[in-house]
Amino acid sequence: MKPPRAVCVGEGLVVLVAEPGPLDRSETFHRAAGGAEANVARVFGQLGVDAAWISRVGDDGFGRYLVDQLVAAGVDTSGVTIDDERPTGMYVKERGSGSGVRHDLAHGDSAMTYFRAGSAASALSPTDVDGNAADLVARADLIHFTGITVAISDTAAELTRCLTDRPTVISFDLNYRPALWKSRVDAAPALLGEQVGRSDVVFMGADEAALVFGTSDPAELREMFPQPQHLVVKNDAHTVTAFDGTARVDVPALRLDVVEKIGAGDAFAGGYLTGLLSHRSAVARVRFGHLCAAGALTGHGDIASVLPLDMLTELAELSDEKWATLDYMAASVRHSEVQ
8 A cells, every 4th residue: 555645834944952051151052953844744754654845945054954854854845945035944942951040941941032034934825836846735645734834924824725725634733823923913813713624633732722712621622613523632631632523532641751842742743643644543543643742752852753653553552551551761762672
């Protein structure tokens, strides 16, 4: 059987990661690649999904770096547009060391400062789904994007509307970022709610759903949004509630010593969608998500290093009792030793 095809559409960003401690004292920065949809594409690449990324990058070193990183991860970048007028977006990640020095964050905490205004990705529009990109979209089994793409510009939002008109499974992660909406914050509930209603698979955190839609209760959110076949709500109790039509499952997350939270939501989406594309049960799909999120939560950086598909499948099919006591780090070490 041919592997399923997924297309991720949205912004890519170069990340400059500071040394732990106050940002003003960091003398060196580690370069990495980020961006919600690009992160999901890279999870797909690790799990054998035929993945492509459609975006815009600047005709600069950072843009070439982003494309090279996706290619190295096995992602098709033939639908990426090179913009010779606008730069590639970036952000700086500040990491706390817990020193108690003024402006230092707590150990393990991080903060991001974005430089994306006027970036190449902010110019995304329906015209970017042309040529190679049009072919990728036409052949896709699933198209994934997030609320960040809806928020970065009016033309990018129009692109997402055009994508939802296609007879392809549409996956949408709410990814509400208040800073991106600024003066349009009052419009966010209607615009994001419209996108939720036009999608087949929707992810949202309970905390962000409360900010945007006024409730964090999964049952109330399902009543508010009956349209998506699959509605996945990640709540503060570390349990994910997933609706498949009217059926509901509640699946607890793994117990972990969290290193960093950045990128966990993208990894969860990549895992869940891989389970969906491979026709797993509702519980197994959520467990795929939890296992991939664990790869992000237990490592540094936006990009999760996930367990191989056969191991994910084995762990996702555990009994409820064994799942409740699963030691993810031990499983990860076992995989490393086998390798």
